[in-house]
Amino acid sequence: MKLIAPDYYTKFQCIADRCRHSCCIGWVIDVDADTLEYYHSVEGTLGERLKNGIDEGGETPHFILGEEERCPFLNQNGLCDIITELGEGALCQICTDHPRYRNFYSDRTEIGLGLCCEAAGELILKRKEKTTLVVLEDDGENEELDVPDESLLTWREQLFAIAQNRNLTIEERVVSVLNAAEFAIPARSLVEWADIYLELERLEESWTDRLQEMKDTDISDAPLLGTAEWEIAFEQLLVYFLYRQLPFALDDGEYEGRAAFCVLSYRIIRDLCRVHAVLHGGVGLDDLVDLARQYSAEIEYSDENVEALLDALFEE
Ligand code: SF4
Structure with a gap:
């Protein structure tokens, strides 16, 4: 299986606290089962906040948005407390992926960056070279x-x-x-x-x-x-x-x-x-x-x- 992306893909970087339209505001963010299990194991103040900051009552666990629909872990400096305290690897799948999207084919997965993210928009819309597609990964299986x-x-x-x-x-x-x-x-x-x-x-x-x-x-x-x-x-x-x-x-x-x-x-x-x-x-x-x-x-x-x-x- 191959992983294919537009050639600008690897240049993407989230601008975090400099982002004017953060994806941590205004969107419902679901927490996947593996991450939820990990969050249950976190101790101390952050563990307590994770317990209180996630609604597990409905069909899909999700962060309980606060005032102005902010994620409860987005601090006043525009940074994520989960990343600050536990590192990027502690993010749930949606937060890890965003603004990436994937489309699936029989021999490849295509990945890209959504224009809903201003940093992605800057990268995509201000580039001068024609966009090409590149192979990021190939496991050599050569599926049909x-x-x-x-x-x-x-x-x-x-x-x-x-x-x-x-x-x-x-x-x-x-x-x-x-x-x-x-x-x-x-x-x-x-x-x-x-x-x-x-x-x-x-x-x-x-x-x-x-x-x-x-x-x-x-x-x-x-x-x-x-x-x-x-x-x-x-x-x-x-x-x-x-x-x-x-x-x-x-x-x-x-x-x-x-x-x-x-x-x-x-x-x-x-x-x-x-x-x-x-x-x-x-x-x-x-x-x-x-x-x-x-x-x-x-x-x-x-x-x-x-x-x-x-x-x-x-x-x-
Ligand atoms: S919208 Fe893009 S740049 Fe802004 S916080 Fe989200 S991923 Fe980062």
């Missing part, structure tokens, strides 16, 4: 790639090549991606798309504000964000979505819809950037990282929201 996996990976390679063709503008590339998928995104105004996104489940109030701004702001005179710097950033965004989202088609058969979802996600984030430019007198890649972070957290991490958008893509 089954037919559906092989055809998906071949198709994704073609879509990557289109997305990374720097002889075309990014808009020309997404049109080619849609043509390759033989899919036409229904013609809707930004206001109509905003209404669809406003109907979805939302986590942060500021996301609602952004969608409302998208609805209320005329972007016809907004910058087109077609400079080389933006084109490359949008390419990275599109490649990120293709890498992460296409494999779900193996489960639901929605190959064309999943490709269109990637294009839609890029276009909505691009237009949120243009809205930001109109309302704030300009926009930069830091704003892109932040908007992509919020989009990823609100949409990608909710199966219901992705399903609802797939439905919207198929509705006229």
Whole structure:
């Protein structure tokens, strides 16, 4: 079995106390059985805090969030008390993994970094080189790639090549991606798309504000964000979505819809950037990282929201 990742993967580092949108705030964090057993064995003050800080009453044990939905072990300096006292190896599986995600194939596991993490967003969206995939581990077993996996990976390679063709503008590339998928995104105004996104489940109030701004702001005179710097950033965004989202088609058969979802996600984030430019007198890649972070957290991490958008893509 091989472990495959985008080439930037190994450069990732959590920025901990410098993180402005910590994943230790606002998310329910489940504690896996092995870690829970270990936590039961911890003695002293931290052991007592672990006992009181985990809800074991329901189906899945999880940390009991405190004020402002903070993890009870996130201290006022923005550091994790579990890491400080016991080391990184003492973290539960979810905390160890985040912001990593995995997709599984017959001969490989693919791993990546989610844009919901601002440090990952910085790394992915500000890189200039074309993203490639690298083999991080290989146990030499050479398992056979089954037919559906092989055809998906071949198709994704073609879509990557289109997305990374720097002889075309990014808009020309997404049109080619849609043509390759033989899919036409229904013609809707930004206001109509905003209404669809406003109907979805939302986590942060500021996301609602952004969608409302998208609805209320005329972007016809907004910058087109077609400079080389933006084109490359949008390419990275599109490649990120293709890498992460296409494999779900193996489960639901929605190959064309999943490709269109990637294009839609890029276009909505691009237009949120243009809205930001109109309302704030300009926009930069830091704003892109932040908007992509919020989009990823609100949409990608909710199966219901992705399903609802797939439905919207198929509705006229
Ligand atoms: S969101 Fe990313 S950078 Fe911030 S605390 Fe979590 S893993 Fe670290």
